[in-house]
Amino acid sequence: MIARARPRGLSPDRHADDQHAPDGEPTPDGERGGILVLTLGALAVAAALIVTIAVASAVYLDRRDLLALADATAADAAAAIDTDSYYAGEITLTDDAVRTAARDFLASAPVGVRDAPGLAVADPTGAIDATTAEVTLVAYSRPAWLPWALAPWSDGIALRVTVTARGGGG
Numbered sequence: 001m002i003a004r005a006r007p008r009g010l011s012p013d014r015h016a017d018d019q020h021a022p023d024g025e026p027t028p029d030g031e032r033g034g035i036l037v038l039t040l041g042a043l044a045v046a047a048a049l050i051v052t053i054a055v056a057s058a059v060y061l062d063r064r065d066l067l068a069l070a071d072a073t074a075a076d077a078a079a080a081i082d083t084d085s086y087y088a089g090e091i092t093l094t095d096d097a098v099r100t101a102a103r104d105f106l107a108s109a110p111v112g113v114r115d116a117p118g119l120a121v122a123d124p125t126g127a128i129d130a131t132t133a134e135v136t137l138v139a140y141s142r143p144a145w146l147p148w149a150l151a152p153w154s155d156g157i158a159l160r161v162t163v164t165a166r167g168g169g170g
Contacts, residue, residue: 055143059157062116062141067161069106069113073121074135074165077101081167093167095126098133106137117142117156128164136162 078093080101085092102121106114116139128134140156 051145054145058143059141059159062139063159063161066116066119066137066139066159067163069109069116069119070135070137070161070163071165072109073102073105073137074133074163076105077125077135078131078133078165078167080133090130091167092130093127093133098126098135101133102135116140116159122160124162131167132164133167134162134164136160 077098080093080097082092082094082097099121102125106119106121118138118140120138122136122138124134125136126134138158138160141159142156146154
């Protein structure tokens with residue numbers, strides 16, 4: 001076996017293939033590009049985080065809009081009292097009257113308000129008691145930048161809201 005000769009000026013704990021020469025200057029054959037890989041990785045993580053936050057914000061805003069629409073629908077449905085019972089001196093909400101009023105309200109809402117994909121009245125929608133209407137709406141949120149990680153929800157993320165409103169009288 002032939003022992004390798006150590007270049008002059010190197011201490012025993014340093015090797016000839018270290019990144020720095022004995023005088024501390026970087027050598028031309030040292031590792032380069034390590035910081036580039038780390039930077040690209042950090043940028044990829046930051047981009048994924050930004051897309052995730054954008055998608056979550058879009059879903060939140062869609063849910064908030066659906067909740068506002070459900071509030072308006074429930075308030076309108078709470079006013080759908082049975083006219084026969086009203087003229088008899090009672091205020092009575094029925095399940096059928098609440099469902100019909102909710103569907104009619106959604107059908108008459110402006111297009112920009114009811115443009116959520118899959119918007120529909122769902123169960124439980126009806127009268128909780130003689131003066132309280134409960135309305136449940138379902139729809140889908142379809143964010144513009146749905147990342148590949150959310151491929152199972154490519155048809156949209158299902159949203160469901162239930163609200164109650166109390167009619168007048170007593």
